[in-house]
Amino acid sequence: MNAIKLWYHKLGSPPYFYVFAGYIQPWLWTIAAMLAVAGLYGGLVLAPADYQQGDAFRIIFVHVPAAWMSLFIYGVMAVSAFIAVIWRPKMAEVLAMESAPIGAAFTLIALVTGSLWGRPTWGTYWTWDARLTSELVLLFIYLGVIGLYHAFEDPRQGARAASFLAMVGAVNLPIVHYSVVWWNTLHQGTTVRYFGPSSIAPSMLWPLLAMTFAAKFYYGASLMQRSRVSLLSLERGKDWVADIVRREPTHG
Amino acid sequence: MAAAFRAMLQRDLLLAWRRRGDALLPVLYAVMVATLFPFALGPEHTLLARISGGVVLVTVLLSMLLSLDAVFRGDLEDGALEYLVLAPQPLALLVAARMLAYWLVTALPLIAVAPLLAYMLGLEGPAQPVLLLALLLATPLLALIGSVLTALTVGTRRSGMLLALMLLPLAVPIVIFAAGAVGAAQQGLPWVAPVAWLAAALALAVVLAPLACATALRIALDS
Numbered sequence: 001m002n003a004i005k006l007w008y009h010k011l012g013s014p015p016y017f018y019v020f021a022g023y024i025q026p027w028l029w030t031i032a033a034m035l036a037v038a039g040l041y042g043g044l045v046l047a048p049a050d051y052q053q054g055d056a057f058r059i060i061f062v063h064v065p066a067a068w069m070s071l072f073i074y075g076v077m078a079v080s081a082f083i084a085v086i087w088r089p090k091m092a093e094v095l096a097m098e099s100a101p102i103g104a105a106f107t108l109i110a111l112v113t114g115s116l117w118g119r120p121t122w123g124t125y126w127t128w129d130a131r132l133t134s135e136l137v138l139l140f141i142y143l144g145v146i147g148l149y150h151a152f153e154d155p156r157q158g159a160r161a162a163s164f165l166a167m168v169g170a171v172n173l174p175i176v177h178y179s180v181v182w183w184n185t186l187h188q189g190t191t192v193r194y195f196g197p198s199s200i201a202p203s204m205l206w207p208l209l210a211m212t213f214a215a216k217f218y219y220g221a222s223l224m225q226r227s228r229v230s231l232l233s234l235e236r237g238k239d240w241v242a243d244i245v246r247r248e249p250t251h252g
Numbered sequence: 253m254a255a256a257f258r259a260m261l262q263r264d265l266l267l268a269w270r271r272r273g274d275a276l277l278p279v280l281y282a283v284m285v286a287t288l289f290p291f292a293l294g295p296e297h298t299l300l301a302r303i304s305g306g307v308v309l310v311t312v313l314l315s316m317l318l319s320l321d322a323v324f325r326g327d328l329e330d331g332a333l334e335y336l337v338l339a340p341q342p343l344a345l346l347v348a349a350r351m352l353a354y355w356l357v358t359a360l361p362l363i364a365v366a367p368l369l370a371y372m373l374g375l376e377g378p379a380q381p382v383l384l385l386a387l388l389l390a391t392p393l394l395a396l397i398g399s400v401l402t403a404l405t406v407g408t409r410r411s412g413m414l415l416a417l418m419l420l421p422l423a424v425p426i427v428i429f430a431a432g433a434v435g436a437a438q439q440g441l442p443w444v445a446p447v448a449w450l451a452a453a454l455a456l457a458v459v460l461a462p463l464a465c466a467t468a469l470r471i472a473l474d475s
Binding site: 164 | 425464
């Protein structure tokens with residue numbers, strides 16, 4: 001067994017993962033914070049105002065990364081859920097279940113910032129545009145996964161059931177998106193046009209990319225933190241948790 | 253295996269027949285909900301006629317949602333569900349028989365009453381058979397997807413609202429295509445495409461849903 005494979009298998013063990021996550025977590029937080037500060041400064045101060053939308057466009061630096069993350073996290077969750085249902089490693093269950101609330105939060109942020117952005121640019125907070133509707137359905141699927149996870153008395157059983165739901169949702173999500181697009185074109189013409197993706201100036205692009213990576217690292221850091229807490233709770237009867245509790249006296 | 257399928261179907265239908273009053277409840281519920289719309293929106297004929305297809309579809313969806321909880325509940329409470337899981341026949345097959353029985357008992361009466369509801373709301377002419385066709389394809393789809401999700405919640409206590417939270421997002425495409433077909437027929441537009449989509453989805457779900465449901469039941473019962 002080579003070193004990478006050994007390391008991968010070690011990561012599947014909760015005590016090893018707990019230590020590993022605790023080690024990389026401060027780095028992830030630091031990188032996320034630095035990127036976010038740089039991206040926000042570049043986006044809110046350095047980037048020029050848009051010639052059409054004025055300063056209103058600046059919400060893009062929060063909205064677009066959040067929208068991308070909402071799908072990215074669903075992808076990560078679906079892959080971990082797939083692994084959790086097929087091979088049943090505990091860590092895959094934990095990662096899938098702890099991804100869900102972060103993904104739901106990003107989806108909510110994308111929806112709220114999108115509707116705030118819609119008011120000055122489209123003249124309305126909400127419109128039944130295909131992307132908005134799909135994003136809303138995505139939020140509902142996230143909430144369903146979280147709700148199912150917490151409905152079970154046994155967390156492992158809940159994690160497996162919710163993982164299965166996440167897989168079903170992953171199959172359904174593209175169908176929902178394309179049916180909503182079809183529905184939208186059937187009912188009304190496209191009233192909402194996003195400005196072209198090609199015409200973004202470099203001075204606006206780099207803060208956007210910085211914010212995107214900040215969101216990715218934030219997700220990583222948050223996932224590590226949530227997984228550690230979840231592991232302590234799930235494994236509370238085990239010796240390694242007792243060792244940690246003995247070593248780290250309560251802080252108050 | 254065919255014998256097991258038939259025995260399972262026969263048992264479920266017999267049980268439903270012995271308590272045939274229960275099968276009427278979803279129908280009554282659908283009638284009540286559909287009746288509330290004119291009260292809420294006013295009796296204006298053109299408005300009601302325009303939304304009639306959608307209202308009937310959503311009503312049928314809600315009434316199926318309310319009755320879905322019962323698909324595995326009885327078997328879980330008397331322990332028969334464990335026997336089904338342990339049976340030598342494939343669980344997916346037995347579950348498929350259960351889904352078929354559920355559709356026959358719950359959805360068929362709803363489909364029977366749906367044209368009446370639609371007519372009361374002002375849906376007339378060529379859109380009526382399209383509504384019937386859309387319901388004939390959409391209700392088995394809902395029954396199949398709904399049974400998978402119900403199987404997942406079998407091990408939980410408070411499953412009613414949770415089931416709604418899980419099913420409704422997944423039901424969005426079904427509602428869109430079924431209501432889209434009815435709406436297109438009302439406007440005199442071609443309606444075959446959405447119906448064909450529904451039929452395609454149903455063909456896929458008939459194969460996959462029993463397998464998924466069997467997996468979900470195993471997950472929910474494994475403790």
